[in-house]
Amino acid sequence: MGALYRHSPPILAPVLPPSPVRFAQSGRSGMMPTMKLNSEQETAAHYQGQAQHLLVLAGAGTGKTRTIIGRILFLIKQGVPAERVLMLTFTRRAAKEMLLRLNNEVGKVAQSITAGTFHHFCLQVMRRVPKAFAVEDRTVIDRDDAQSLLQLIRGERLKKGEKRDFPKAPTILNYISYAKNCCLQLDDYLAQFTELDTGTMERLVEIANLYEQRKHERRYLDYDDILHLFVQGIETNSKLRERIAGLYQHVLVDEMQDTNPLQWRILNALSNANLFCVGDDAQSIYAFRGADFRNVHEFEARLSNATTLKLQENYRSTQEILDIANWLLQESTISYDKELHAHRGRGLKPQLLDFESKFDEAEWIATDLQERHEAGAAWSDHMILVRSAWSAKTLEGALIERQIPYKFVGGTSLLEAAHVKDLLSLCRAAISAYDELAWIRYLKCWPKIGDATAAKIVQQLIELDPADNPLQVLDSALAKREDIRQGIALIQQYRAEPQTALKLGAEHLSKALALRYDRWDSRLADLRLLSDLALRYKDLLGFVEAYTLDPVSNSEAEKTDQEDCLTLITVHSAKGTEAPVCYCLGVQPGMYPHMRSLGDKEAEEEERRILYVALTRAQNELLITRSGDDNRTQFHGGSFVHGASSSYFLEYLPIELVEFKHFGYHLGHGGGSVLDELLDFE
Numbered sequence: 001m002g003a004l005y006r007h008s009p010p011i012l013a014p015v016l017p018p019s020p021v022r023f024a025q026s027g028r029s030g031m032m033p034t035m036k037l038n039s040e041q042e043t044a045a046h047y048q049g050q051a052q053h054l055l056v057l058a059g060a061g062t063g064k065t066r067t068i069i070g071r072i073l074f075l076i077k078q079g080v081p082a083e084r085v086l087m088l089t090f091t092r093r094a095a096k097e098m099l100l101r102l103n104n105e106v107g108k109v110a111q112s113i114t115a116g117t118f119h120h121f122c123l124q125v126m127r128r129v130p131k132a133f134a135v136e137d138r139t140v141i142d143r144d145d146a147q148s149l150l151q152l153i154r155g156e157r158l159k160k161g162e163k164r165d166f167p168k169a170p171t172i173l174n175y176i177s178y179a180k181n182c183c184l185q186l187d188d189y190l191a192q193f194t195e196l197d198t199g200t201m202e203r204l205v206e207i208a209n210l211y212e213q214r215k216h217e218r219r220y221l222d223y224d225d226i227l228h229l230f231v232q233g234i235e236t237n238s239k240l241r242e243r244i245a246g247l248y249q250h251v252l253v254d255e256m257q258d259t260n261p262l263q264w265r266i267l268n269a270l271s272n273a274n275l276f277c278v279g280d281d282a283q284s285i286y287a288f289r290g291a292d293f294r295n296v297h298e299f300e301a302r303l304s305n306a307t308t309l310k311l312q313e314n315y316r317s318t319q320e321i322l323d324i325a326n327w328l329l330q331e332s333t334i335s336y337d338k339e340l341h342a343h344r345g346r347g348l349k350p351q352l353l354d355f356e357s358k359f360d361e362a363e364w365i366a367t368d369l370q371e372r373h374e375a376g377a378a379w380s381d382h383m384i385l386v387r388s389a390w391s392a393k394t395l396e397g398a399l400i401e402r403q404i405p406y407k408f409v410g411g412t413s414l415l416e417a418a419h420v421k422d423l424l425s426l427c428r429a430a431i432s433a434y435d436e437l438a439w440i441r442y443l444k445c446w447p448k449i450g451d452a453t454a455a456k457i458v459q460q461l462i463e464l465d466p467a468d469n470p471l472q473v474l475d476s477a478l479a480k481r482e483d484i485r486q487g488i489a490l491i492q493q494y495r496a497e498p499q500t501a502l503k504l505g506a507e508h509l510s511k512a513l514a515l516r517y518d519r520w521d522s523r524l525a526d527l528r529l530l531s532d533l534a535l536r537y538k539d540l541l542g543f544v545e546a547y548t549l550d551p552v553s554n555s556e557a558e559k560t561d562q563e564d565c566l567t568l569i570t571v572h573s574a575k576g577t578e579a580p581v582c583y584c585l586g587v588q589p590g591m592y593p594h595m596r597s598l599g600d601k602e603a604e605e606e607e608r609r610i611l612y613v614a615l616t617r618a619q620n621e622l623l624i625t626r627s628g629d630d631n632r633t634q635f636h637g638g639s640f641v642h643g644a645s646s647s648y649f650l651e652y653l654p655i656e657l658v659e660f661k662h663f664g665y666h667l668g669h670g671g672g673s674v675l676d677e678l679l680d681f682e
């Protein structure tokens with residue numbers, strides 16, 4: 001248990017409403033509070049019309065989360081047992097937040113709802129009936145491990161001369177993953193979407209087949225296998241499908257625009273239930289993972305008895321902020337058919353700020369933040385949106401220099417840190433004798449164990465009968481290494497108490513790792529944090545799987561301890577978030593759209609949607625900053641002109657939509673140039 005949030009303990013005490021309403025036919029006693037919905041939201045949340053399936057097509061900030069929660073509250077009020085409700089979200093964080101809000105509204109009954117990502121849900125089902133899906137004893141591996149395995153096979157199969165120009169392991173994994181999520185055969189996918197020559201394609205398919213075989217032998221499941229095997233299981237076994245589909249009366253899906261064709265097949269299999277899918281086609285930004293927003297556009301055509309409702313009233317932002325977002329979508333060749341209206345009315349014009357260099361840009365933002373804070377604003381009222389962790393480096397430098405507290409969301413995940421992976425390897429090795437990657441990593445943590453010894457032991461482990469304990473192998477092959485044996489024995493003993501297992505495992509590994517890593521004390525603190533996160537899990541496998549599927553970022557894990565701080569966030573992590581003051585950093589040519597997508601119309605469109613997500617996070621103030629620190633970019637009549645990027649999204653931005661300032665290098669912070677007065681010269 002544990003990957004989903006079904007039986008987690010109540011996180012917040014239930015808040016009782018002023019005017020109690022009894023549950024209708026559920027037989028439960030309890031209070032039913034009212035949550036304010038506008039008429040569009042209410043029409044969707046309280047829908048009782050003819051259609052069985054509902055698509056709620058909603059713009060940014062129009063209350064999608066509120067509407068899904070409103071729907072669940074309504075269903076419970078109508079007597080639908082909470083355990084018959086399945087809620088599928090895009091991230092674990094979203095599921096957790098929604099359950100918290102439901103918990104606040106209806107108390108403990110919320111814990112009976114099944115909620116999580118598609119991957120969590122499928123894995124949870126497969127763990128209940130492993131034989132039916134042929135996933136007994138299979139360990140989930142993350143992308144890093146999947147890459148290591150592919151790299152191993154690539155190294156074995158390719159001759160020396162071949163290696164240099166052949167696609168690398170991460171690229172091969174992307175191909176395999178994309179083809180699986182889009183339900184395509186790998187060779188068809190390669191022929192259709194890549195320009196590889198026939199020979200390379202054949203070798204690649206051969207390597208991919210070996211990868212599948214090796215995963216099978218080592219009893220691994222990679223992320224895509226989870227969905228793939230689930231779909232295979234339910235589509236080939238009608239009894240199984242009926243049993244699973246029969247569990248739920250209502251299936252609610254958040255961020256529908258980011259579902260892929262494989263996920264669509266899962267929804268299709270569950271469509272005996274009533275589907276309630278919420279999405280925004282203008283926020284579809286995961287095409288690189290196979291997301292297909294036709295799942296939204298073709299919803300009614302693909303399902304019989306389906307209808308669409310719209311939410312267009314935005315509660316987050318002022319009209320000036322929405323005007324620029326609306327303009328951005330209108331410029332597209334795709335018809336998003338969306339015009340956001342601000343419920344809050346008018347406010348401040350967004351600012352478009354040009355800097356000579358990214359250093360000026362970072363300095364200016366840091367100063368601006370400091371001034372706002374000194375004037376009484378909380379740090380947490382501010383959010384800075386960036387394309388990638390890398391593009392935020394200069395800004396981070398400026399924040400650190402001025403001691404501005406911030407948390408980074410979307411950065412390196414805690415589970416990607418080497419020492420954390422070491423501890424998880426110990427856990428995985430103790431759980432499965434066949435987990436080659438985990439065993440090699442764990443064994444090599446210890447002094448005097450190199451590749452050759454580790455490989456020898458792994459070979460013996462792989463030949464072990466499933467009923468045997470791997471400790472037998474250690475006893476004979478490493479008789480004198482009590483340190484190595486003890487780690488495995490400890491974890492095996494505490495498998496049902498993950499928090500204790502991780503705590504004792506970390507202490508035990510300290511003996512080996514303290515010599516290996518610098519700043520061991522701070523690394524040990526990460527390991528303790530991991531053990532704290534395991535508190536609400538009932539078994540170690542559940543914990544390891546949940547966090548392998550959706551790694552927690554350092555900053556997310558620390559969030560509870562952080563007091564007031566600003567948020568630095570990648571746009572891909574920013575969906576569903578908002579802040580009174582938002583800075584969109586680096587919105588210059590070459591970034592929106594990104595250089596690498598130029599010329600590919602679909603990819604450029606996705607870049608437009610990324611910018612749309614970024615702009616629509618702001619509640620009161622939006623500051624769009626850009627810097628032209630390379631010589632290819634020059635200031636020219638209100639917008640940048642960039643040789644390689646005529647499709648720059650803000651190239652023809654109507655100047656009246658923003659308050660424009662250009663900060664010359666010599667001007668410093670706080671002033672535009674008198675030359676700006678020439679900007680409206682026709």
Ligand SMILES: Nc1ncnc2c1ncn2[C@@H]1O[C@H](COP(=O)(O)OP(=O)(O)OP(=O)(O)O)[C@@H](O)[C@H]1O
Nearest residue numbers: 036037038060061062063064065066315316575576
């Ligand atoms: N009916 C309402 N009355 C008051 N405030 C509302 C209402 N509906 C939504 N809001 C507020 O509007 C903001 C945006 O809502 P929410 O985050 O649910 O939107 P969303 O559609 O999921 O946005 P996005 O997809 O852009 O992340 C939140 O602060 C929410 O509390």
